[in-house]
Amino acid sequence: MPCRILILAEHEDGALRETTFELLGMAHRLAGDAGWPPSGIKAVLIGQGLGDLAGSAAARGAAEVICVEGEAVKDYTCDGYTRVLESVIKAESPEIVLIGHTPNGWDTAPMVAAGLGVPIATECSQVALESGRPLFTRKAFNGKFIQVVDMGDARPKIATIQKGAAPAYTGTTQGAVRTVPAGVGADQLRARFVGIKKGEGGAVDLTQAAVIVSGGRGVGAPEKFGVIRELAQALGGQVGASRPVTDMGWLPHEHQVGSSGVTVNPKLYIACGISGAIQHIVGMKGAGYIIAINKDPDAPIFSVADVGVVGDLFEIVPALTKAVKEAKGRA
C-alpha cells in the first residue's frame, strides 16, 4: 500500500515513547477524516536491536513498521537520524510526516525538511482537514496566539506534534515489520553520541508531588518567593517555577515545570505570576485541578486553568495561605 502518513516511532530506555502512540492516534484520525485506508499509516523506527519495539508499534496502529537498524544509529544523533529519515521519506513518499515535538524530534525534523526542500510546522497541537487540505495549528508568541498554517502543495507536509496533542491509538493492528539496514557507517557521521547525563540538582522531585505551587516572572525577584513557599508548605506541596525563574537563577533548575523541565501531574497546581507560555503549559496541563493567579486578564494560563483570579499575587497568595491554614485547623 502506498504510504500516506509516516510517523517517527521514538524510543527511550528500551521502550517506545508515549508520543509514538499519540502520533499513531493522530494518524488514524486524519486517515479516517481523509478517507485514506489505515494500511497507508506507517512508522519508522531507528536504532539497533529493536525487533520487540517494532512488533509493538505494528500491534498498536502501524500498518507497517520500517525498522532501520545499524550500529551508527544505535543512539540518537541529528546526523544519523536525518539521513535515515530523508531516505525513508524519499522511498515512501508520504503526504504527511508526523514527528513528536521532543528534544530529538525538534532536533532532526527541521533538518529533514530542509534536506527535502519542504517546509515544516513545529509544535503543532492539531492537524485537521479543511476542504480536504490539512491545516496545522500551533501556538505563536509564546502562547499568546494560535497560528494556523497551510503548507500548500508541499509534499510531504512535515509537522512536529506537541506531547499530549492527540489521544493514543487504542485499537489493535496486525502490521508488518520490515527491517532494513541504516546504510550509514559511524565513520560517515559528523555527530558522535557521547552519553546521557543527569542535570544539576535532583533533590526535588516534582513528578511525585500531589500539590505544586509555582511562581513565574510575575513574582518579581528571588527574595519574594517566600509567599509561594508558604502556600506550598500550608498545602503540604512543593514549589515549582516557570523557565524564566530558573534561567535567572531565582530557583534551581530542578524546580522548572515545562517541556524543557519536568512534566507534572499533581492533584492541585497553583500558578502564580505565570503567563502560561506553551512550554510551561505542556508540563502542567495534566494536573487534576489548576488555579491561576495573574495580573494580566489575557494571560494564556487562564485558558488551561479551572479557576482564575486576576489580581496581585502578593495580596491573593498570602490570603489563600491564611485561609488554607484556617481550613486545616478546623479539619
Next chain:
Amino acid sequence: MKTLVLVKQVPNTDSPFRINSAGTWVDESNLTYGLNNYDRYALEETLRLKDAGKATEVVALTVGPERAASALRTCLATGADRAVHIKDDALAAADPLSVARVIVAAIKDEGFSLILCGLQADDDNYMQIGPFVARLLDRPCATAAMSLELREGTMRVERELENNRLQIVDLTLPSVVTVQTGINEPRYASLKGIMAAKKKEIKVLALADLKLSASEIAASAGRFRTVHLATPPKGKGAEMLAGPADAIAKELVKRIKEKTGVI
C-alpha cells in the same frame, strides 16, 4: 576560528499585541522591538569564545526590515566585530526555509567554523532556522545547548533533554548549534562598547547581491502560509473569581476541598 551568530529582532514580550486586520499576524504598528532573548545567550557564547582567544572574529547576521538594524547594533555594542543585514522588501513575507536559504547564500563562502543562534525566536517560536542552515550547508547541528566546549576539530555540546537530563554529543566543525536560555549570563553593552559600535561595519545585502530572486521567495512562501492568527480559545474556560482577597481565598479553599481533596 570565525564564528557567526544569527539573530532576530522580535517584538518585546510586553508590547501591546493586536491581531492585524487580515487576521494573519500581529499588527506591527504599536510594537516595540528588541534582540530576541534566546539570541542574547547565543551571542554571549560566541563572545566568551572570543574572550578565551578561541574565536578570531564574531559576526552577527540578521534578516529583517530596516528596524532590525538596531538588533545588530546591540550585538556590535555588546562585542560582535561586524554585522551583516540582509534586507529586501521581497523578504517581508518570506517563509522560514527561504530565510535560511538567504542566510546560506550570504555566508557559504565566509568559512565560519561555528554558527550559533537561539533555540527559537520569541515571536514565531519556529525553532527552524538553525537546523535549516545546518542542513543546507550539509553540516551537523545540535539544538537546545546548555553547554559548549571547543575541542580538537569538534564542539562538545550538552543538549537539554526532558526531566533534567542532557545528551552529550560531539559535532565535527564546522557546525551549527542552537542555544537554550540559561546556558550563561549574557553581558550587557557597556558605554564604551556602544561608542565603539558606531565605528563597526554593518554590511547590507539585498536579494540581488545574493543572486536570489523575489519569485523564488514568493513560490516558497506559498508552501508556508499563515491562514489564521487568533487568540486561543479559553479552553474549558477558567471560572474567574473577583472580589476582595479574603473572599477569593475562601472561595478557592472551598474548591480545593471539593475538587482535589488535598485539604
